[in-house]
Structures are given as C-alpha cells and as structure tokens.
Amino acid sequence: MDKVLMKGNEAIAEAAIRANCKHFFGYPITPQSEISAYMAKKMPKIGGTFMQAESEVAAINMVYGAAGAGVRVMTSSSSPGISLKAEGISYIAGADLPCVIINIVRGGPGLGGIQPAQSDYFQATKGGGHGDYRLIVLAPSSIQEIVDCTTNAFDLADKYRMPVMILGDGMIGQMMEPISFPDNVDTKEIEKPWATTGTQMKRKKNVVNSLYIDPKELEDLVVARYKKYDEIEKTEVKFETENIDDADIVLVAYGTTARIATAAMRMARAEGIKVGLIRPITLWPFPKDIIAETAKKCKCMISVEMSMGQMIEDIKIAANGACPVEFYGRTGGMVPAPAEILNKIKEVM
Amino acid sequence: METVFKKPHALADVPFHYCPGCTHGIIHRLVAEVIDELGIEGKTVGVAPVGCAVFAYNYFNCDMQEAAHGRAPAVATGIKRANPENIVFTYQGDGDLAAIGTAETVHSAARSENITVIFVNNAIYGMTGGQMAPTSLVGQVTQTSPYGRKVEAQGYPIRISEMLSTLEGPSFISRCAVDSVKHINECKAAIKKAFQNQIDKKGFSLVEVLSTCPTNWGLSPVEALDWLRDNMIPHYPLGVYKDIDKEGGKDGE
Amino acid sequence: MSKTNEILFAGFGGQGILFSGKVAAYSGLVAEKFVSWLPSYGPEMRGGTANCHVIVSDQPVGSPIIVNPTDLVVMNKPSFDKFENDVVPGGNIFIDSALIDRDCTRDDVNVFKVPATKMANDMGMPKLANMIMFGKLLKETGFVDMETVKQGLAKSVPPTKQQLFDTNLKAIEAGYNL
Numbered sequence: 001m002d003k004v005l006m007k008g009n010e011a012i013a014e015a016a017i018r019a020n021c022k023h024f025f026g027y028p029i030t031p032q033s034e035i036s037a038y039m040a041k042k043m044p045k046i047g048g049t050f051m052q053a054e055s056e057v058a059a060i061n062m063v064y065g066a067a068g069a070g071v072r073v074m075t076s077s078s079s080p081g082i083s084l085k086a087e088g089i090s091y092i093a094g095a096d097l098p099c100v101i102i103n104i105v106r107g108g109p110g111l112g113g114i115q116p117a118q119s120d121y122f123q124a125t126k127g128g129g130h131g132d133y134r135l136i137v138l139a140p141s142s143i144q145e146i147v148d149c150t151t152n153a154f155d156l157a158d159k160y161r162m163p164v165m166i167l168g169d170g171m172i173g174q175m176m177e178p179i180s181f182p183d184n185v186d187t188k189e190i191e192k193p194w195a196t197t198g199t200q201m202k203r204k205k206n207v208v209n210s211l212y213i214d215p216k217e218l219e220d221l222v223v224a225r226y227k228k229y230d231e232i233e234k235t236e237v238k239f240e241t242e243n244i245d246d247a248d249i250v251l252v253a254y255g256t257t258a259r260i261a262t263a264a265m266r267m268a269r270a271e272g273i274k275v276g277l278i279r280p281i282t283l284w285p286f287p288k289d290i291i292a293e294t295a296k297k298c299k300c301m302i303s304v305e306m307s308m309g310q311m312i313e314d315i316k317i318a319a320n321g322a323c324p325v326e327f328y329g330r331t332g333g334m335v336p337a338p339a340e341i342l343n344k345i346k347e348v349m
Numbered sequence: 350m351e352t353v354f355k356k357p358h359a360l361a362d363v364p365f366h367y368c369p370g371c372t373h374g375i376i377h378r379l380v381a382e383v384i385d386e387l388g389i390e391g392k393t394v395g396v397a398p399v400g401c402a403v404f405a406y407n408y409f410n411c412d413m414q415e416a417a418h419g420r421a422p423a424v425a426t427g428i429k430r431a432n433p434e435n436i437v438f439t440y441q442g443d444g445d446l447a448a449i450g451t452a453e454t455v456h457s458a459a460r461s462e463n464i465t466v467i468f469v470n471n472a473i474y475g476m477t478g479g480q481m482a483p484t485s486l487v488g489q490v491t492q493t494s495p496y497g498r499k500v501e502a503q504g505y506p507i508r509i510s511e512m513l514s515t516l517e518g519p520s521f522i523s524r525c526a527v528d529s530v531k532h533i534n535e536c537k538a539a540i541k542k543a544f545q546n547q548i549d550k551k552g553f554s555l556v557e558v559l560s561t562c563p564t565n566w567g568l569s570p571v572e573a574l575d576w577l578r579d580n581m582i583p584h585y586p587l588g589v590y591k592d593i594d595k596e597g598g599k600d601g602e
Numbered sequence: 603m604s605k606t607n608e609i610l611f612a613g614f615g616g617q618g619i620l621f622s623g624k625v626a627a628y629s630g631l632v633a634e635k636f637v638s639w640l641p642s643y644g645p646e647m648r649g650g651t652a653n654c655h656v657i658v659s660d661q662p663v664g665s666p667i668i669v670n671p672t673d674l675v676v677m678n679k680p681s682f683d684k685f686e687n688d689v690v691p692g693g694n695i696f697i698d699s700a701l702i703d704r705d706c707t708r709d710d711v712n713v714f715k716v717p718a719t720k721m722a723n724d725m726g727m728p729k730l731a732n733m734i735m736f737g738k739l740l741k742e743t744g745f746v747d748m749e750t751v752k753q754g755l756a757k758s759v760p761p762t763k764q765q766l767f768d769t770n771l772k773a774i775e776a777g778y779n780l
Contacts, residue, residue: 005631175638175639177639262664338664
C-alpha cells in the first residue's frame with residue numbers, strides 16, 4: 001500500500017481495525033481524541049462497535065465484558081483517564097482477559113496538562129491498579145512502529161490472556177509521519193474456549209471472574225500467572241540499540257524521547273564523543289539483559305525521560321552498580337531538546 | 350408419576366450461601382424458572398454483582414461474568430455488543446446499582462441497552478454487614494446510620510424505578526416484591542416480560558424486587574416480611590412504571 | 603551534505619496553518635524524503651495561536667520538535683514576536699505583511715514580506731493567504747519543486763473535495779510568481 005501521512009492516534013485506530021479489533025469503548029480526553037473519532041467513523045462501516053461510554057470506568061468495564069465474551073477489544077485514554085480505568089485493568093488482569101489499552105500520556109499528576117509526558121511509566125509497568133499483576137507495555141517511537149506494536153499488542157494479549165498497554169505520549173499521538181500498512185496483516189487470532197458466548201447446552205458453563213475467597217486457591221492462581229510472566233520476560237523482550245559497541249556513554253530512552261536522544265547522539269558523535277543508545281520497545285518485560293551487558297562495557301548510562309525519573313529505577317536494577325546511571329529529564333509537558341541532552345552528556349564526561 | 354416441583358435446570362445444584370430467611374433464593378429461582386420457560390439457557394450470559402449476590406455465578410448454569418462493584422451494566426453492555434445474539438442479564442443489589450454504579454445504571458437505561466436488569470432492593474448493604482444503602486428509609490437504623498437515617502445528614506432514599514421511568518430509553522420498568530405468593534407470581538411475570546423484551550429487541554428492562562435482609566435488619570424472617578410490607582412498600586409502591594407496549598407511563602396495580 | 607528543512611508555520615487558528623504544514627509534509631513524502639508533521643494542540647487551537655512543525659530531510663527525522671527553524675512562516679504578530687529570534691542565522695522568515703506591521707529586527711536572516719492576506723482578499727479567495735505564503739516559501743527555499751507540490755497538494759485535499767485543488771494551486775502559484 002502507498003505511503004500516507006497519518007497521525008499516531010489515527011494509525012493506532014487503523015492498525016487495530018486491521019488487526020480485527022471490531023469493538024472499541026472509550027471516553028473523550030485530550031490528547032488521544034482522534035482515536036475515538038477514527039473509530040466512530042470506521043466501526044459502523046465494518047459492522048463493529050464504537051461506543052462513547054459515560055465514563056472511563058464504564059468504558060474499561062465494557063472492555064472487560066467484551067473481552068470475556070471473546071472478541072478483540074480496545075480502549076484508549078490519556079493519563080487521568082487511565083487512573084480511572086485502573087480498577088477495571090486490575091479486574092481484567094485478575095480474570096485473565098485479553099485486551100489492548102492505549103495511554104497517550106500527558107503531564108501529571110492530577111489534571112496536570114495536555115502536553116506530552118512519560119510520567120505514567122510507574123503506573124504502566126508497576127501496576128496502577130491493585131494486586132499482583134503485570135501488563136505487557138509497548139512503547140513505539142515512530143508512527144510506523146505504532147502499526148507493528150498495535151498488531152503485536154492484540155496477538156500478545158490473546159496469546160497470554162492478559163491486558164497489553166501501548167504507552168505513547170501527546171507528541172506521538174499528534175504527529176504525522178509517512179506510513180504504509182502491510183497488505184496482509186500477520187495476526188494470530190486464536191480460539192477462546194473460555195469465553196462466555198453461551199453454553200448452547202453443549203458444554204459446562206464458562207465463568208469470567210477474579211474473586212477467590214479461599215486464600216490458597218487465590219495464591220495458586222497468582223503464582224501460576226507469575227509463571228506466565230516469567231515466560232514473557234524470557235521470550236517477549238524487545239529493544240533496539242545504536243552505536244553501543246564503542247560507546248563511553250549510553251543513553252537509554254523510549255518512545256518519542258528516544259528520537260530526541262538519537263538526535264543528541266548524532267550531535268555528540270559529530271563532536272567525537274562516543275555515545276550510544278538503548279531504546280526499550282517493551283517497557284515490561286524490561287530489556288534487563290542488554291542493560292546489564294552494556295553497563296559492564298560503558299563508562300556511564302543516562303536515562304532520558306519526560307518525567308522526574310521513573311525508568312531510571314529499572315535501569316539501575318539491571319545495571320546493578322556496573323556503571324553509574326545518570327538522569328536527564330523534563331516533565332509537566334516540557335520536551336527535552338537534543339542540545340539539552342548533549343549538555344548533560346558533556347556534564348557527565 | 351407427575352412431577353409437581355423440581356429445581357429449574359438453569360439453577361445449579363449447589364447450596365446457596367444466603368442467610369436463613371433471605372429472599373435472594375426466591376429471586377434466583379424466579380430468574381432460573383424464566384430462563385427455563387423461555388428456553389434460553391444456552392445463549393444466556395449473566396453478570397453477577399458485588400454484594401450478597403456476588404456468588405451468583407455459582408448458582409446459575411448459564412455462562413457468567415463477575416463484575417466490579419457497580420459495573421455490571423457496563424460489563425453487560427460489553428458482552429451484548431460483542432455477541433448480540435446472547436441474552437444478557439445483570440443481577441444487582443441496591444448499593445451496587447443505586448450508589449457506586451448509578452452512572453452505569455442510568456446510562457445503560459438511557460442507551461436502551463438491550464439487556465435485562467434484576468435489581469434487588471433490600472434497603473441495606475448486606476454483605477459488608479448492614480450499612481446504610483441509597484435506598485435505606487428515612488429513620489432506618491443501620492451500622493452507619495446508628496441514630497436512624499436523618500435527611501439533614503444523609504439525604505433521601507432513591508426511588509430507582511420512578512427515576513429511570515422518566516427516561517425515554519427503557520422498554521419496561523416494574524417494581525415487585527417477594528413477600529407473598531401473589532407478589533411472587535407477579536414478580537415472575539415481570540421478570541419474564543423483562544427477558545422477553547430483550548428477546549424481542551425492545552431494549553432495556555429493569556425489574557426492581559423489594560427483598561428482605563433479616564440478618565442485618567435484626568428481625569426474624571417472618572418479621573422481616575412484615576417490615577417489608579409495612580415500611581418499604583408504602584415508600585416504594587409496587588407497579589409497572591414504564592411499558593412501551595402500553596401507552597402512557599405508570600399504570601399501577 | 604544532507605539537506606534538512608525545519609519549517610515552522612505559525613499564525614491564528616483558522617488561517618490554515620496546519621494545512622500549510624500538511625501540504626509541505628505530503629510534498630516531502632512525494633519527493634521520497636523523510637518527513638514529520640507536528641501540530642500544536644489544545645485549547646489554543648480553538649481560535650488562539652496555532653503552529654505546526656514540519657521537517658523535510660534526507661535523513662531520518664530525530665526530534666519532530668523544531669527548536670531553531672531554518673524557515674519560519676508567520677501569519678500573525680504574536681507568532682512573529684515569539685519565534686523571530688529562534689530562526690537559525692542565515693535562515694528565512696516569511697511574513698504576511700498585511701497582518702504584521704513591524705519590520706524584522708534581525709540582520710542575519712533573509713526576510714520575505716508578502717501581503718498574502720490582502721492578495722488573497724483581492725483574488726476573492728480570502729481563506730487561501732496560507733497558500734500564497736506557501737508559494738513564496740517554495741520559491742525561495744526550493745525544498746521541493748513545483749511539480750512535487752502539485753502531487754503533495756492532491757494528497758492533502760480530501761478525495762471528495764478535489765475542486766479545492768485548483769484554487770489552492772492558484773494561490774500557491776500567486777505566491778510563487780511574486
């Protein structure tokens with residue numbers, strides 16, 4: 001297919017539809033509203049469901065119902081809305097339901113602002129809702145990558161029966177870049193014999209539930225779920241590296257910030273400073289091994305984030321003291337400029 | 350030999366956990382009988398609430414989903430939109446439906462979501478030990494209104510059926526009680542109509558059932574039935590509040 | 603040496619600032635360059651100032667945010683005041699002189715004054731001052747050629763509104779041929 005210019009938000013919506021997601025439940029919030037608008041326009045034409053729910057809470061619970069009923073389903077929001085959805089996300093994790101959740105992050109806490117941020121990293125990767133659970137978290141850094149991540153998100157959700165989050169930010173949601181959609185989407189829809197589609201009087205009833213009053217029963221279930229998480233950590237880690245082999249200083253950045261870090265790296269290299277970049281694509285599972293390996297070879301790592309420093313904690317754990325881990329970030333909707341990052345590089349040298 | 354009484358097929362063969370004298374068991378049975386009579390068990394999906402009926406997923410033989418507190422109508426919406434050929438019902442208490450889940454209740458009704466809602470109103474939070482409910486009566490003593498519900502502090506009880514009947518969305522709204530054989534029969538007829546309306550794609554139906562909570566009301570089962578008759582029915586009059594098959598609004602009993 | 607145009611379009615909401623950016627980005631796409639398009643968004647879009655960052659480059663676009671534009675197209679005074687000093691030395695500033703009544707204070711940039719809004723009104727196409735400015739930008743920077751812009755414009759106009767193509771092109775040519 002020809003290349004077209006598309007906003008990140010629209011690309012997410014189109015990619016979801018192409019991944020056979022026919023059900024979308026959402027609530028308006030800046031800066032992700034184009035996703036809802038796109039779905040509202042397209043879903044009726046393909047016999048799908050678009051619903052503007054009465055609240056974020058209702059939307060995520062509609063996702064729960066539809067996911068339990070066995071269909072591919074998605075919701076999208078931005079930071080304050082994701083906080084509201086946290087209850088439902090926990091229930092979805094607890095009931096082992098597959099779904100895709102989009103967070104186009106804006107500055108926080110509270111109502112915060114509407115400009116791009118990455119300050120929901122903790123919420124996305126460490127929980128947000130209550131209980132022992134994980135989300136697979138994907139962080140695309142270009143509009144083209146959004147297409148791959150969105151398809152992948154539905155496949156991972158189905159494969160592991162768990163919620164998958166795409167963590168973007170206001171910048172990637174709003175910007176346009178040339179993209180092309182593959183003519184045939186390589187997506188793997190699988191049978192869902194556990195779904196509540198009606199017994200048709202031919203099988204025992206299916207129950208979608210996260211309530212287990214007997215603590216031993218609950219513990220066994222959570223432990224089994226964590227075995228699944230272990231497998232995901234072994235097999236589903238995704239990242240990219242650039243120039244790390246000879247690097248003295250390695251930047252670690254994800255999403256749109258990784259692009260800015262790339263620009264800073266080019267500026268540094270032009271000045272003869274050996275800078276490399278590690279770009280996590282999966283934030284959970286976090287690319288621990290490459291961080292650990294690289295930390296042994298470089299002089300310093302710098303976590304570059306649009307937050308006060310959240311991913312840096314995972315980098316430090318992975319580096320395990322093998323090299324110092326510094327931080328450069330802007331927050332509240334401010335976006336770091338490449339020159340600012342270059343200054344930080346020079347400061348730590 | 351003719352069988353004159355048997356457990357409905359849609360009701361699972363397990364003991365209820367409900368307190369002695371609680372009328373949840375009757376209401377479960379009515380729902381199950383209706384599912385049997387309409388022959389819809391194989392395509393029915395129920396949504397259980399949080400509250401005393403939280404284990405409803407154990408008691409019905411159809412597919413079930415357990416919802417978060419108050420969210421059953423949203424979950425039911427998701428199920429129905431995913432598979433419109435399924436018959437989807439929620440079974441909710443007063444705290445679930447009329448307090449924490451009010452928005453979901455009102456908006457699923459306003460959308461005329463084609464689902465059936467069974468609303469069990471016993472004027473108290475049962476599972477958590479007898480706290481004041483949105484439907485607790487003025488003056489009613491509960492754990493969190495120990496001096497009786499005072500309007501200055503706690504406001505007025507909500508009449509859900511009357512409130513929802515002002516909306517254009519619902520196809521059928523009825524308030525029933527399960528304190529007598531006559532009322533139980535009327536209640537079953539209302540529940541049957543609420544399911545039939547969904548089969549006929551008429552949209553949202555809700556049956557409010559006045560129910561007892563002897564344990565948290567601090568009464569014997571028989572006294573509880575009297576309390577329901579003497580106190581709840583006067584405040585929550587029985588009758589059909591909306592029926593799109595009949596012109597006009599409440600036609601009463 | 604790779605070539606990169608970092609073009610900042612700025613003005614009021616409703617002047618077609620984002621559309622100018624879109625035509626620039628689609629033209630870059632047709633020319634098989636790397637492009638990005640980033641709008642300002644939020645409450646200011648409803649009638650306040652609007653701006654749009656477009657990068658057209660021979661190499662992959664890093665940050666889509668433009669800190670120091672090579673080319674600045676301004677269609678109101680607040681935007682001129684705000685961005686004038688950000689332009690790289692040797693860069694270009696395109697001013698709608700029908701709406702901005704002051705001179706540029708810098709002597710290290712190329713300044714092009716175009717009375718675009720007046721021209722557009724005179725031509726009976728008051729909404730297309732943005733395209734007249736675009737034509738001048740195209741002429742002076744040559745970031746792509748006119749044939750490419752025609753294709754870029756065709757992709758920027760909704761398929762159902764192709765009649766807009768002719769009027770937009772007419773406005774671009776008016777700016778180009780000044």
